[in-house]
Amino acid sequence: MTGFLRRHWLLLVLLAGGLTLRVLTWLAYEPALLYIDSFRYLGNLDDLRPTDLNPLGYTVVLKALLSFGGLAFVQAVQHLVGLLLAVSLYALTLRYTSRTWLGALVAAPVLLDAYQLQVEALIMSEVWFQALLVGALWALLGRGEPTWWRAGLAGALIACAVLTRSIGMTLVLPLLVYLVLAGGAWRSRAGWKRIGVRTAAGILGLVAVLLPYSAYFYSQAGYWGLTGATGNVLYGRTATIADCSQLPEDDAGLQLFCPDEPLNDRRKIDYYTHFVYGDPDWPAEGLPDERTKEDLANQFAREVILNQPIDFATGIMRDFLKNFDPIKRTHPKDVPVERWQFQLTYPYYNVGESSLEYYNQVTYAYDGVLPDANTDLTAFLRSYQLGGGYTWGPLLAAFSLLGLLGAAGLGRARRSGLRAAALLATGSGLILLAGAASFEFSWRYQIPALVLLPLGGALGLAAILGARAAASGVSPRYPRNPHSPQSRGRRPTLDDYPDEIDAGAAADFRQRYGTSPLTPLVVVIAAYNEAKGIGTVLREMPTHCGELPVSTLVVVDGSTDDTARIAHEAGAYVCVASRNRGQGAALRLGYHLAAECGARYIVTTDADGQYDNSEMPLLVAPLLDGTADFVTGSRRLGSYQHDSTIRWVGVRVFAWLATVLTFRKITDTSFGFRAMRADLATSVTLREPQYQSSELLLGVLAQGARVREVPMTMRLRNNGASKKGRSVAYGANYARVMTGTWLREYLLRRGKRADRAVRTS
Structure with a gap:
């Protein structure tokens, strides 16, 4: 259970917020909100006329719900459906990528968008239309290529969506396109046979629902159709x-x-x-x-x-x-946006003569109460909505762009199995918006896109970053070298220290060196296949810093070359991890092992010769004189050479982000030449295998440690190529780790630390 909570904590936070907002909405307006269309649905419950303006899908659902309770019950169920939609989208995203933050990003608009909340409170069809869309996505985006029965189920669900809101007819096109493209079956003659079978099944699913309904329509109207709105x-x-x-x-x-x-x-x-x-x-x-x-x-x-x-x-x-648009506003000659905003008092719309009396009759008939609003709650909801509690238009545009770029094969997406899935979700969202715009613009018509465009964008981004997925007929790929280009997407987070590999490596180290072989000042180096450069780095390592002797601990992170042998021959203490897990895992092992084996201070440097280790006395001095707990070098305060413009820009961007998040002036978040108290290094939560430098920095800042930056020199590598990325994908993951660490350490755990301090004072 602890592992589940740790992995999905961000969704749980969002889910708590979404649940709270829905409870407030349900309590704010009694018994539910009624719009002009609501009375059309309610007025057709008995006759079930297919010739009315709205098709019968929602009317049938409403009739079933009202057999169990009144309008307040319907509103409660619709809010529950909204929560289930968010969880379903989150789970669907995680079928394609291990990045839980992407899943949370997909769920957030449904959970927190105030316009979504308002439409769930209305006796309207939107949330049920969304549910059918998500159901169709689940049917199509299963593991492997879509089978004939899944295609048929998706067709039937889309047909039901058409009977809920006629704009759903536009989704037939992305359905058929996906059935052709999914899994790359179109590349072979045998694949076209599978395409024919599943496409036929999808069409049959559509026809199996729409034809009987149209026949019922014919029996009532004398001509074939689906709705009276023509x-x-x-x-x-x-x-x-x-x-x-x-x-x-x-x-x-x-x-x-x-x-x-x-x-x-x-x-x-x-x-x-x-x-x-x-x-x-x-x-x-x-x-x-x-x-x-x-x-x-x-x-x-x-x-x-x-x-x-x-x-x-x-x-x-x-x-x-x-x-x-970045702001939801009423454009000239458009439907007023106020119709979809929370009002301070119960909103009434013109539904003919004596509208107020009509509202009273309807709510009293179903719930035994008159329409009412709790003005304290409505004021909060309106303030939340108008204050930015909605999905920002440019963010939807960004989701759309990411979905299209992923579908087009940008970067690693070219070989990804997510392309067709990204196209399905993004294309469905965009075609719905375009279809609605062919009639008229209303902010209400944007609501269905909240379950499609974020998902499409997340799948597109996962494809670009290099997702491990078995989607759309493409099997997962687990490369042996985690630093290869195919492996630079997010790797799974680390378990608590010590895991099985940590324990085995530490036990082997103690068997070879004893329990306390290290000096009070230990240099920890994480090394993966650094046989060509590690010897030079170790030979140039200082033997003393002031009066303190220096020992060097090299953590060999599952290397396949002679790194361990060369490090041992150069006089270093060597700890060998049986499997490569990333620099973050190796350094964390080194911190704990050094602290357990006698170190009071720990210095980190790289195995590739980029740092001038002769500058170590300057780095360690603030620790030894007691003016700092954590000292990090800064290439921007000192001097450095660079061979990547993207990295040059990234250093500045992430320094600015760290400064904003921590309210501390930071000039360099990823400088690997650092010094710290050993007890501080082992007290910080470290879970990132690769992007650990910012996680450590923000972690010690969150603990209130005294952090100092000092000018340092950074050179080009003495051999080989950097295992750090130079791409936008690497930068996106680095930003994810920074913001995730900040949320975890500054928001979630700061309160816990404060509670512990109060209890122990």
């Missing part, structure tokens, strides 16, 4: 841009449908959709020929699109891009 959808969009002079002058019906207002004075899409076309008495003068109102609306829309394709496409693109 001609009004495109009519509203085209009415706002229509140039009446380009319509046939001799067609009285089309001229009648063109708005009277000049182009610049046209009203919003919603007005022409619902208040003009939706008015049963419009047009007042009647229709001029035998064409129906729907026929004329569809013909009008086609004429406008053909005559003004650029205007039409520009309008859609403009509305599509609004989804990525």
Whole structure:
């Protein structure tokens, strides 16, 4: 259980926040929030008319839920579904990558977005539409290539999504594309046979749900269809841009449908959709020929699109891009954003004459109460929402870009099995937003993308970073050399010290050297396949710092060359780990072994000759005179050579980030030449196999240790190539470790340390 909590702590924190916000929302508005569409669903519970504006999917769900409780019960269930969605997305992400922070990033928008919370409180279909989308993703993104039955299940779930919100029809395209691309089956003739089978199954799943429903629709309406919302959808969009002079002058019906207002004075899409076309008495003068109102609306829309394709496409693109605005605001002639924001008092919408009385009748009938709001809670929720408690538009854009870049094969994604999965999630989110924008823009239509775009972005990023996954028919790859290009994504975190490898290496060391062979000042070097350079480094090592003798402990991290033999012949104490785990694991082993074997002070340096070990007295001096507990060199305060512009930039960026996080001026977070008290080195939690330098630095700062930077020299390696990355992927992992360590040590554990201090004082 402890291991589970440690691994998934970030999700648990977010989940606690999401649960708290949902409880507050449920208590804030009694019994639930009602929007205009809510009354359409409630008014169709008994008749189940398929010809209404909304398809019957949510109506059926609502009818089932209301058999167990009232509107407050429905709201509670919808909040619970929201929490389950977040957990499902987190688990789905971890099927493709071991990076739990990516999974938490995917879950966070669903858990914490105030617009998501508000729509869950509404008697509306959105959260159930999201649930069907996530269900389809789970069916498709299983292990290995999608089988025929999983494809059929996904098709059926997408069909149910169509019957919940008709915009779901746009998802048929990404479904079919994924079934073709998944697993790379299209590269072989045998693969095309599998593609044909699973694609047929996916289509059959769609048809198996939609055909019977359409037949029911036919029995009620006399023609085939899925919803009563047909001609009004495109009519509203085209009415706002229509140039009446380009319509046939001799067609009285089309001229009648063109708005009277000049182009610049046209009203919003919603007005022409619902208040003009939706008015049963419009047009007042009647229709001029035998064409129906729907026929004329569809013909009008086609004429406008053909005559003004650029205007039409520009309008859609403009509305599509609004989804990525940094601030949720009402654009001119758009649906007011206030409809999807928490209000201080219970919100009422115009649903005809005596709206207030109608609201009262409905809530009293189902729950025995009148609509009410707790103004203390609503004030908090509104402040949270307007104060930034929502998914930032540019962040959604970043998710979209990462998903597309991963799908396109950027970097390591070229050989990743995540490309098709990233394309499925990202493409589905973008096509939903584009499909909604073809009608009109509303912030409500962005909500389904919260379960798609973050997932697509996370999968794309995992592919670019080099994820180990068995997704989409690609088996996991576990390279023997963890420093090879295929291995520089995040490696699993370390278990508590000592793990099995630590214990075995320490026991072997004591058997060879005894229990206290080391001097009070020990230099710890982590070495992996450094046979060519380690001898030079050790021969140049000082024998004393002031009056303290220096001993050197080389921790050989599962090397396959002669590093251990050469280090031993050069006079170093050698500890050999049986398996390569990364520099962080080797240094942690060295810290504990040095402290257990007599060291009071520990110095770290690298095995590649980059640091000038003759500067060690300057490094150790603040420890010996008692003015510091931890001393780190700084190449920026001193001098250094570099062969990588990316690393040069990274040193400055991460120093700035560390300064912001700790409120301490830091100039270099990754300088490997350091000195520290041995007891301090062993007291810090270290779990990172590779990106350990910032974890150690932030860890000692969080403990309140006196940290000093001193000017030092950094040279180019004396041999070989650096095992540290120079890529954006390495930088992303380094930033992840910094922020994760800060959250763990400054936020989560600082409170625990304070509690312990109070109890012991």
